[in-house]
Amino acid sequence: MTDVKLKLPIYMDNHATTPVDPRVLDAMLPYFTQVFGNAASRSHSFGWTAEKAVEAARDQVGALIGASGKEIVWTSGATESDNLAIKGAAEFLKDRGNHIITAQTEHKAVLDTCKRLEKEGFEVTYLPVGKDGRVSAESVRAAMTDKTTVVSIMLANNEIGTVNPVNEIGAVVKEKGAVFHVDAVQGAGKMTVDFHGLGVDYLSLSAHKFGGPTGVGALIVRDGAPLLADRRGGGQERYRRAGTENVAGIAGFGVAAEAAMAGLNVTALRDRLEAELRRIAPDAVVYGGAAVRLGNTTCISMPGVKAETQVMALDLAGICVSAGAACSSGKVGASAVLAAMGVPVDEAATAIRVSLGWNTAADDIERLIAAWRDLYVRVAHSDISHAQAA
Amino acid sequence: MTYSPKLIDHYENPRNIGSLDKNDVDVGTGLVGAPACGDVMKLQIKVGADGLIEDAKFKTFGCGSAIASSSLVTEWVKGKTIDEAETIKNTDIAKHLALPPVKIHCSVLAEDAIKAAIADYRAKTAKKEEPVSEGEQVAAPAK
Amino acid sequence: MNAFTQIRRNDQPIYLDYQATTPVDPRVLEAMMPYFTYKFGNAHSRSHSYGWEAEEGVEQARAQVAKLIGADEKEIIYTSGATESNNLAIKGVAEFYKDRRNHIVTTVTEHKCVLDTCRHLEQQGFTVTYLPVQKNGLVDLEQLRAAVTDKTVVVSVMAVNNEIGVIQPLAEIGKICRAKGAFFHTDAAQAAGKIPLDVEAMNIDLMSISGHKIYGPKGIGALYVRRRPRVRLVAMINGGGQERGFRSGTLPTPLCVGLGEAAEICMKEMDAEAKRLTKLRDRMLKGLEAKLPEIYVNGDLDQRIPGNLNISFAYVEGESLMMGIKGLSVSSGSACTSASLEPSYVLRALGVDEELAHTSLRIGLGRFTTEQEVDTAVDELVSHVTKLRAMSPLWEMAQEGIDIKSIEWAAH
Numbered sequence: 001m002t003d004v005k006l007k008l009p010i011y012m013d014n015h016a017t018t019p020v021d022p023r024v025l026d027a028m029l030p031y032f033t034q035v036f037g038n039a040a041s042r043s044h045s046f047g048w049t050a051e052k053a054v055e056a057a058r059d060q061v062g063a064l065i066g067a068s069g070k071e072i073v074w075t076s077g078a079t080e081s082d083n084l085a086i087k088g089a090a091e092f093l094k095d096r097g098n099h100i101i102t103a104q105t106e107h108k109a110v111l112d113t114c115k116r117l118e119k120e121g122f123e124v125t126y127l128p129v130g131k132d133g134r135v136s137a138e139s140v141r142a143a144m145t146d147k148t149t150v151v152s153i154m155l156a157n158n159e160i161g162t163v164n165p166v167n168e169i170g171a172v173v174k175e176k177g178a179v180f181h182v183d184a185v186q187g188a189g190k191m192t193v194d195f196h197g198l199g200v201d202y203l204s205l206s207a208h209k210f211g212g213p214t215g216v217g218a219l220i221v222r223d224g225a226p227l228l229a230d231r232r233g234g235g236q237e238r239y240r241r242a243g244t245e246n247v248a249g250i251a252g253f254g255v256a257a258e259a260a261m262a263g264l265n266v267t268a269l270r271d272r273l274e275a276e277l278r279r280i281a282p283d284a285v286v287y288g289g290a291a292v293r294l295g296n297t298t299c300i301s302m303p304g305v306k307a308e309t310q311v312m313a314l315d316l317a318g319i320c321v322s323a324g325a326a327c328s329s330g331k332v333g334a335s336a337v338l339a340a341m342g343v344p345v346d347e348a349a350t351a352i353r354v355s356l357g358w359n360t361a362a363d364d365i366e367r368l369i370a371a372w373r374d375l376y377v378r379v380a381h382s383d384i385s386h387a388q389a390a
Numbered sequence: 391m392t393y394s395p396k397l398i399d400h401y402e403n404p405r406n407i408g409s410l411d412k413n414d415v416d417v418g419t420g421l422v423g424a425p426a427c428g429d430v431m432k433l434q435i436k437v438g439a440d441g442l443i444e445d446a447k448f449k450t451f452g453c454g455s456a457i458a459s460s461s462l463v464t465e466w467v468k469g470k471t472i473d474e475a476e477t478i479k480n481t482d483i484a485k486h487l488a489l490p491p492v493k494i495h496c497s498v499l500a501e502d503a504i505k506a507a508i509a510d511y512r513a514k515t516a517k518k519e520e521p522v523s524e525g526e527q528v529a530a531p532a533k
Numbered sequence: 534m535n536a537f538t539q540i541r542r543n544d545q546p547i548y549l550d551y552q553a554t555t556p557v558d559p560r561v562l563e564a565m566m567p568y569f570t571y572k573f574g575n576a577h578s579r580s581h582s583y584g585w586e587a588e589e590g591v592e593q594a595r596a597q598v599a600k601l602i603g604a605d606e607k608e609i610i611y612t613s614g615a616t617e618s619n620n621l622a623i624k625g626v627a628e629f630y631k632d633r634r635n636h637i638v639t640t641v642t643e644h645k646c647v648l649d650t651c652r653h654l655e656q657q658g659f660t661v662t663y664l665p666v667q668k669n670g671l672v673d674l675e676q677l678r679a680a681v682t683d684k685t686v687v688v689s690v691m692a693v694n695n696e697i698g699v700i701q702p703l704a705e706i707g708k709i710c711r712a713k714g715a716f717f718h719t720d721a722a723q724a725a726g727k728i729p730l731d732v733e734a735m736n737i738d739l740m741s742i743s744g745h746k747i748y749g750p751k752g753i754g755a756l757y758v759r760r761r762p763r764v765r766l767v768a769m770i771n772g773g774g775q776e777r778g779f780r781s782g783t784l785p786t787p788l789c790v791g792l793g794e795a796a797e798i799c800m801k802e803m804d805a806e807a808k809r810l811t812k813l814r815d816r817m818l819k820g821l822e823a824k825l826p827e828i829y830v831n832g833d834l835d836q837r838i839p840g841n842l843n844i845s846f847a848y849v850e851g852e853s854l855m856m857g858i859k860g861l862s863v864s865s866g867s868a869c870t871s872a873s874l875e876p877s878y879v880l881r882a883l884g885v886d887e888e889l890a891h892t893s894l895r896i897g898l899g900r901f902t903t904e905q906e907v908d909t910a911v912d913e914l915v916s917h918v919t920k921l922r923a924m925s926p927l928w929e930m931a932q933e934g935i936d937i938k939s940i941e942w943a944a945h
Contacts, residue, residue: 008571009582016584017575017783025569032562032750034545037862038554043855044862046548076613076752079782083770109772109781116771208783213569215613215752215785230769232653233616233646242646243616244554244745246752249785311580320574320581393856401856407924424942425888425927428850428876432926449926453852457924 010319010364014209014296014357015158015186020252021211021358027255028213031248039245040234050247057254061218064257065184065203066194073219073237074250078185078206081219082109082152084230084241085181085202089150090117092226093179097147103127103135103154103164104340107183110152123147132291133160133341137168144176151180155187159337159353160288161297163191170199179225185209185217189260190294201225207249210264211358212256216249259358266356267295269365273354274298276369281376287338287351296356299338301347302372305379310352310372317371319364322353393454394488400458405465408447410434415518418472418511422502428452429496431460433503435467435475437511443467443475448503455493459483459500472508546862547906551840551899552695552723553864557791558748558900564794565750568787576784577775587786594793598755601796602721602740603731610756610776611789615722616646617769618741618756619689621780622718623650625766626687626739627659634686634715637661640672641882643691644720651689668884669833670699678709685715687739692724696879696895697832698841700728707736716764722746722754726799727807727838732757738764742796744788748900749795753788756780806900810839813898813907817842820911825918827931831885831893845885845893846914848928849921854894857917861910864895888927888937 011019031053039054041047058069075081090100102114104126114124125143129135135153144151151173156163166182173180181202184193189210195203203220207213221227221240233242277300278284287299302310307323314321338348354368393401409432410417416437423430429452438444446464450457462483467475483489483497548556568590574583576591592606599606612618627637639651641663651661662680666672672690681688688710690701703719710717717736722743724730732740740757744750758764758779772781799806821828827847846854851865876890885893898907922928930937 011583013575013578013581013583016578017573019573020569028569029562032557033559034556036554036556038550038745041550041553041862041864043864044546044550046545046550046862047553076617077782077785079772080613080770082772107772108774112771112773112781116768206783208785213785213787214575214783215788231617231620231646232649233620233644235645242620242649243614244743244751246613246750248750249752249788315581320578320583322578322580401853404924409929421926425891425937426886426942428888428891430926430942432929449924449929451848451925451927452850454856456850457853 009315010367012354012356012360012364012368013320013322014360015353015355016322017208017214018211018357019359020208020213021256021259023259024212024252024255028248028252031251035247037247039247040236050245053247053251054245057250057257060254061205061257064193064260065188065205065220066196067203067220068223070238071195071220071223073221073240074245075217075219075241076215076246077208077217078107078183078204079109081204081206081217082107082181082183083113084219084227085204085221086110086113086150086152087117087230088227089179089181089202089225090122092228093149094122097149098122099145099147100124100150100152101127101140101143101148102152103129105129105133105135105157105159105337106152106154107158107185110154110183114152129340131341133157133162133288133337134291135164135169137165137172140169141172141176144172144178148176148178151178152183153180154183154185155193156184156191156294157288157337158186159335160299161186161294161355162288163187163292163294166198166200174199186294189256190264190296195220195222202227207253207256210256210260213249213252216246216253218253264296264358266360269360269362270296270298270356273365273369274300277372280369280373285347285351287341287343298354299351300354301350302352302376303350305350305375307349307352310350310375313375314352314368314371317367317374319368319371322355397454397458397487397489400461400487401454404457404461406447406461407449409449410436410445410447415514416511418507418509418514420503420506420508420510422506423452423499425451429456429499431456431499431503433460433463433500433507435472435504435507435511437472441471443470443472452496452499453493455487455489455496456499458487459489459496460503462486463500463504467504472511475504476508478504546860547910549861549863549896549898549902549906549910551897551902552698552746552895553897554745554751555748555899556901557750558795558798560798561749561791561794565787565791568790572786574786576786577773590786590790591784594789594791597793597797598742601725601730601800602742602757603733604757605760607777608757608760610758610779611784611792612754612756612780613752614754615720615741615743615746618743618754619644619646619720620650621756621766621769622739622741623647623687623689624654624769625779626716626718626764627654628767629765630686631659634684635659636682636684636686638664638677638680638685638688638715640664640666640690642666642670642694642879643689644695644722647689647691647720666882669836670694670697670831670879670883671833671836672701672706674702674705674709677706681709681713681715683713685713687716687718689718689720691720691722692730693721693728693838694832694879695723696877697843697883698723698838699832700724700836700838703730703735703737710738711736723838726796726803727840729803732759742792744792744795747795747799750788750791753785753792755792807839810898810902813902813904814839814842816904817896817898817907817911820908821914824915829889831880831883840898842896842898843880843893844896845889846918847889847892848925848931849892849918851892851894853921854892854914854917857921858910858913861913863897865893
C-alpha cells in the first residue's frame with residue numbers, strides 16, 4: 001500500500017522483532033476492511049470466509065514446524081503461549097507432582113511463570129548452563145525426580161543464539177514420564193523445527209520473529225497432551241483458548257510461516273562480521289561461539305567499552321542493535337544469560353547482541369564493521385576508556 | 391453449515407405445501423414436535439379408494455433441514471399404500487438429503503410425522519367400521 | 534464519508550451483524566499502516582529509534598483510549614481482547630483479595646467469558662450470585678443491592694448486552710458497589726464508543742474494551758484498572774512485566790495504535806452516529822411492523838444502543854429464515870445455529886417463551902450501514918417471513934384462532 005523510500009537506520013535487532021514481510025502485509029490487508037467477519041459467526045459468509053482463512057493458516061504454520069492443524073492453538077504471542085503451556089500442564093498434573101525444571105537462560109516469560117508457580121506451592125529447579133551457554137541432557141536427568149511433571153527448555157536462546165540439544169533432553173524427559181515444553185520462538189524460521197520429530201509436548205511460537213505481525217503467536221499442543229485452559233469464554237480453539245480469533249494476524253502468521261520455509265540464509269554474513277570484529281579487537285569474545293548456534297546471531301563484547309555506549313554510537317551511525325533482551329519493562333539490566341554462563345559482570349556489560357534478519361544485506365554488515373571499528377579505535381586511542389571503566 | 395443441493399432445493403422449492411381437510415374421512419393428519427423445541431411438522435395424507443396415497447401435504451415450523459425432510463416425505467408417500475409409506479425410515483431421509491449429524495433428528499421427526507398421519511387415518515377408518523378403543527397415536531391431533 | 538466504498542465488496546451480502554464484529558474503519562487502518570511497515574520496532578526496545586517510535590505510538594494510543602472513558606492513561610492496560618480483559622479483571626481481583634472477600638455478583642445475561650470465569654471461580658471456592666434480569670433485560674437494582682455484601686469482592690455487570698443491546702444503569706450500580714466496598718467491573722465491549730462512559734461519574738473500577746467491536750482490529754483490547762482508590766489484581770500472564778506488571782508480553786504496536794485511533798474516532802463521532810443509527814433502526818422497525826403482524830422486539834427499546842435490534846418473528850423458525858435471507862448477514866437466537874439444541878440463554882433470561890426464542894434474529898446496524906441496505910433488508914425479511922408463515926402449521930393455527938399454548942405437544 002504505502003511505498004516508503006526513507007533513509008532508515010539499518011536494523012539488526014531481529015530477535016527483538018522483525019520488519020513485517022511485504023507479502024505478509026499484503027495477505028493481511030483484506031481481513032481488516034473487507035473479509036472482516038468473526039470466524040465464529042456460523043450464519044453467514046463473512047464468518048465462513050474468516051474461518052477459512054484461520055484454517056488455511058493452520059496448515060501453513062503446521063507445515064513449517066511439522067505439526068498437524070488441530071495441534072495448533074492460536075494465541076496473542078509467545079508470552080501467552082509460554083504461560084499457557086507451563087501453567088496449563090503444571091496445574092493439570094499437580095496431583096501427580098509439583099516439581100518443574102527449567103533453565104536460568106530461559107526467556108522471562110518462562111522464568112516469571114515459574115516464579116508465579118512457586119508462589120502457588122510448586123518447586124522449580126533453574127538449571128545452570130555450561131560454559132557454552134547450553135543446557136545439557138545430563139543436567140536435566142540429574143535434576144528429575146518422581147515429582148517432576150513439567151520441563152521447559154528453549155530451543156534457541158534469544159541473546160546468544162545457542163541451540164539446546166532438545167532431542168536428547170526430550171528423550172530424558174519422556175523416559176521419566178514428564179511433559180516437555182519448548183519455547184521455539186527464536187528457532188522457528190531460522191532453523192528446521194520438527195514438532196513431531198522432536199517428540200516434545202508443547203511448542204511456543206511467535207509470528208513477529210520471522211516476518212509476521214505482532215499480536216499473534218501459537219502454542220502447539222501434542223494431541224493428547226494435558227492442558228488446563230487459562231482463558232475461558234466462547235470455546236474457540238477447541239476450548240483450549242477462548243477469544244475472538246485475530247483473523248488478519250493469523251492470516252499473516254500463515255504467510256510468514258510459508259515464506260520461512262525457505263530458511264534464513266545469513267550465516268555467511270554473520271561469520272564475516274565476527275571474523276572481522278575479532279580481527280579488529282582480538283580480545284573480543286563471542287559468547288556461545290563454540291556451541292551449536294543459530295546462523296544469524298552474534299553476542300560479542302567490545303573490550304573495555306560499555307554496551308550502552310556501543311549501542312548509542314551505532315545508533316548515531318544509523319545502525320540498530322541491542323544491549324540486552326528487549327523484553328524488560330525497566331532499564332537494560334545485566335544479562336542473566338551471560339551471568340549464567342559465568343561471564344564476569346563487568347565483561348558482560350560490554351556485550352551487544354546483533355541479530356540478522358530477512359532483510360539484512362551484505363552492505364549492512366560492512367557498515368556495522370566500519371562503525372564498530374571507528375568506536376573501538378576512538379576509545380582505544382583516547383582517555384575515554386578510563387571513564388568507561390568507572 | 392453446508393447444506394446439500396437436494397436439501398437446498400427442497401427448502402427453496404418445497405413440494406406439496408398446504409393443507410387437506412382434516413375432517414375428511416380419507417385424510418390422516420399427523421402433528422409432531424413442539425414449538426418449544428423449534429420443530430413442528432404437520433403432515434397430511436389423503437388415501438384413495440384403491441388404498442394408495444393420492445395426495446400429501448405438509449406445513450413445517452423448523453429449520454431448513456426440518457422443512458426439507460418433511461417436503462421429501464410428502465414426495466415419497468404419493469402413490470404408495472399406507473403400509474408401504476409406514477416403512478419409510480429416517481435414515482433414508484437423512485441419506486438422501488445428506489443431513490449433517492446435528493440435524494439427523496429432523497429426519498426422525500419426519501418419520502414420526504408420516505407414522506402419525508397413518509395412525510390417524512387408521513383410527514378414523516376403524517371408527518368408521520366399528521367403535522374401538524382409541525388406537526395408538528404418536529401425537530394428539532389439533533383440537 | 535467516502536470510506537464506505539472501501540468496505541465490503543459487491544459480491545458480499547449486506548452486513549447486519551455489527552455486534553459479532555465490525556470492519557476496521559479505513560481511517561484506523563491508515564493509522565496502523567506505518568507500524569506495519571517502516572515503524573516496525575518493538576516498543577520495548579530501549580536501544581534505538583525503531584523502539585522509541587513504536588513506544589510513542591503505543592503511548593499516544595493509550596491516551597486516546599483513556600479519553601474515551603474518562604480515565605487516566607496510566608489506568609489503561611492493553612490486552613489481546615475483551616475475553617482476556619474479562620478473565621483478567623474478575624479472576625485477578627478475586628485471586629488478590631480472596632483472603633478478605635470471596636463472593637462475586639454477576640448477572641445471567643453476561644457474555645460467556647464472564648459466566649465461565651465465574652463458574653471456574655466457584656470451583657475454586659468462591660460463591661457467585663447470578664442475578665436474574667427483568668423482562669426488559671435490565672438488572673433490578675434492589676435485587677442487586679440485596680445481593681452485594683461486605684464479602685463481595687467484585688460485581689460484574691456488562692454495560693451493553695451483545696444480543697439485545699440493552700444498557701444497564703451503570704452509575705446506579707457503581708453507587709451500590711461503592712457503598713459496600715465492592716469493586717465494579719463492567720464488560721464494555723459493546724458499549725465503549727457507542728454510549729458515553731465515564732469511569733469517575735459511574736464509579737467503575739474495572740472496564741473491558743474490545744478493539745474489533747469499535748471499528749478497530751481484532752487481537753487487541755484493553756482493561757481499565759482504577760488507580761485511585763487502587764485496584765490490585767493478580768496477573769494472568771507473567772514474564773517481562775510490561776503494562777505495569779498486569780500483562781506481560783510484547784505489545785502489538787500497530788494493533789495498539791489501531792485501538793487508539795478507533796477510540797478517538799468513536800469519541801468524535803458518537804453523537805452523530807447515534808442519531809444516524811437511531812433513524813435507521815426506526816426505519817427498519819417501522820418497515821417491518823408495517824407489513825408483518827406479530828413481531829416482537831426483545832429487550833428494552835429505549836435503554837438500548839441504537840445499532841441493535843433483536844426481533845422475534847412469531848411462527849417462523851430463525852434458522853429457516855436466515856437460510857432464506859441470503860443477501861443479509863445476521864445472527865439468530867435460535868438453537869439451530871448454536872452447537873447445542875438450546876435457544877439463546879439471554880432470551881430465556883428475559884422470559885421470552887421458548888418458541889418465540891426460536892423465531893428470533895439479531896440484527897446489528899453500524900457505521901457503514903446505509904438507508905438502502907435497510908430498505909433492502911426490510912423487503913427481504915418481509916418476503917421470507919411471509920413465505921415461511923404460509924408454510925408454518927403454527928401460523929395456520931393462529932389464523933384459525935387456536936391457542937397454541939393450549940395444545941399438548943408430543944415433544945421429542
